[in-house]
Amino acid sequence: MKIVILGSGVLGVTAAYELGRRGHDVTVIERQSESGAETSYANGGQLSYSHAEPWANSSVLPKLPKWLFRSDAPLVFRPRADWPMIRWGLGFLRNCTSTRAHVNAVNLLRLGLYSRQCMEALCRQTGIAFDFANRGILHIYGTEHDFDHARRQNEFQAKFGSEQKVLTREECFALEPALRVTSRSIVGGIHSFMDESGDAYLFCKNLAKIAAERHKVQFRYGIAVTQLRAENGRIVAVDTDQGELQADGYIMAMGSYSPLYLSPLGIRLPIYPMKGYSVTVAANDACPQLSITDGTYKIVFSRLGNRLRVAGTAEFAGYDTSINEKRVAPIVNASRALFPQAEWDHRLHTWACLRPSTPDGPPVLGRTPYSNLFLNTGHGTLGWTQAAGSAAIVSDIIEGKPPAVMLHGLTMERYV
Ligand SMILES: Cc1cc2nc3c(=O)[nH]c(=O)nc-3n(C[C@H](O)[C@H](O)[C@H](O)COP(=O)(O)OP(=O)(O)OC[C@H]3O[C@@H](n4cnc5c(N)ncnc54)[C@H](O)[C@@H]3O)c2cc1C
CATH class of the missing domain: 3.50.50.60 (FAD/NAD(P)-binding domain)
Known part of the structure; x- marks a missing residue:
């Protein structure tokens, strides 16, 4: 054909x-x-097959009013007369109930676990090189509230074939020693040991x-x-x-x-551009070996060979891909607090692009x-x-x- x-x-x-x-x-x-x-080109690098909780979920609703007025929030709407954006936003709100979020999570998990199998087959067939790492992804949480929510999501997903391990703060440090020097609060974590990372570009x-x-x-x-x-x-x-x-x-x-x-x-189709940013630095000994998701600040880290990539934020501003340093700063500040001795002042690359997002x-x-x-x-x-x-x-x-x-x-x- x-x-x-x-x-x-x-x-x-x-x-x-x-x-x-x-x-x-x-x-x-x-x-x-x-x-x-x-x-x-320069996304977060995570092959997060077990990460099935959609952005639209019940924990987001109480945070939305605060996020709407903060330029350093993980999710920023720039309200304007843009019908596709309004339609997307209404669809997003409709999907924030726990029933809908659970249905969407099951659908995402099914696709994620199948993708893992298909990716394994593709790598076997091709022997492709892409700074691949299969040490799993460690999700860390800064508050008991966020950690509790993640544990409940983990218990829910376990019924549908997801395998993850809940860790204490000390167990997180043992798994990723680069976290020991953090100035941030870490109350616990979840290790998605089936997950992977690599350079998508x-x-x-x-x-x-x-x-x-x-x-x-x-x-x-x-x-x-x-x-x-x-x-x-x-x-x-x-x-x-x-x-x-x-x-x-x-x-x-x-x-x-x-x-x-x-x-x-x-x-x-209600697909709308959700802008995100990434920063890439040369990795030194103070950088994590594991891929990390900071569940409280909603940023992700991936070790890509001799580089460390951090990515995050979601901004609704149409098709604008320009780099706004005010949106990059919260990512760099949160990263510096987590890994204070990494080379945050010497960026190799800063990048912005548009996630093709559905409201559900x-x-x-x-x-x-x-x-x-x-x-x-x-x-x-x-x-x-x-x-x-x-x-x-x-x-x-x-x-x-x-x-x-x-x-x-x-x-x-x-x-x-
Ligand atoms: C900051 C950030 C971090 C992310 N982190 C992760 C992560 O850790 N893990 C993960 O799984 N996903 C992550 N994502 C999401 C992931 O990167 C995207 O879902 C994925 O790249 C989308 O791929 P795509 O092929 O659909 O779109 P694209 O990569 O944008 O490809 C679409 C292609 O279509 C081309 N095109 C568009 N219009 C035309 C036209 N008129 N004619 C010809 N060509 C055209 C474009 O040039 C482009 O190359 C992240 C995204 C961002 C922004």
Whole structure:
């Protein structure tokens, strides 16, 4: 089958590899000069398969009024007359009940655990290098309130196959000695020992090379999609700034930009750009070896070879990707308090980008009302984690096979 994939972030590249491996004739269209150059470029690096609690949950509601008025809050709304943002915000609030948050968590966990299996298979097949580490992720908590909430979530997830270990403060320090010098309060932690980390950009770059060399996938860089053309319930062509392309099947994987190109076709997905930042420094002996999630400040750390990456914050400000130092400062300050002897004054790189976020949390995979148009988008805060599982699911759907996991809560049907 001839398939055109729109977008070469981690979701597009992984689907291209999977479909190429299965013998399809795959072309990927990407406006940048390489794969993984936008949201997948410098993310938090965590393959957090067990992290299934969506941002929309009951613990967020009481914090929202305070966050709305603080520029250093983990989540910032910049209210304005922007209907997609208002629609997203209302959907987010609707999903903050504990019943909905539990349903969304189960759907996220199912996709996460399946992605772990698929990622393991992909690494075995390819031998791909991407500063991979499989020491797990340590979640730490600064208050009893946050720690209690996390323990309850852990007990809930355990019923659905998630395996994590609750640790005392001393056990956290024994597992990650770099935490011993922290000036921050740590009351306890949870070790997600099945989780992993790695550099998503290196993964994209190297997987694109493998897919091209071994499976003849064509990557066409520097080409911008302008519109999709439909007739009689099918996509007949994709128009680009360098002419049109035709295929048997099309996959939408343009991250936060996906809804802009789907809505002229009548497909209105509540995917909204949630801006985040990351800072990368050269790792020294005072840096953690384990990937860390700071559950109180909502920032994540990943050791990527000889670098330490910290990422966090969520800001709703449309498609603006400029770097606002006022939003970077809280990340650096919280990181400095946790690891005071790391090289925070000598940043290698500071970066901002847009998570393609849905209000409920899970991505949007699979079929659309157009028989040959498929979705692999809306992965929000977990796109790197869910890339391998999403690629296998979308490939199965295109081939007319039942996917290995239930699709409930992962398709666009939940929005219609
Ligand atoms: C600060 C931050 C930290 C994060 N940390 C983590 C983490 O630790 N773990 C995790 O799992 N996830 C994390 N994420 C989320 C993850 O990075 C994203 O979910 C994922 O990168 C989304 O990938 P994508 O392929 O959908 O989008 P993208 O990587 O943005 O790819 C979409 C591609 O489409 C291309 N494109 C767009 N429009 C057009 C057009 N008109 N024509 C041609 N090409 C086009 C873009 O150039 C881009 O390359 C983080 C995100 C951020 C911002």
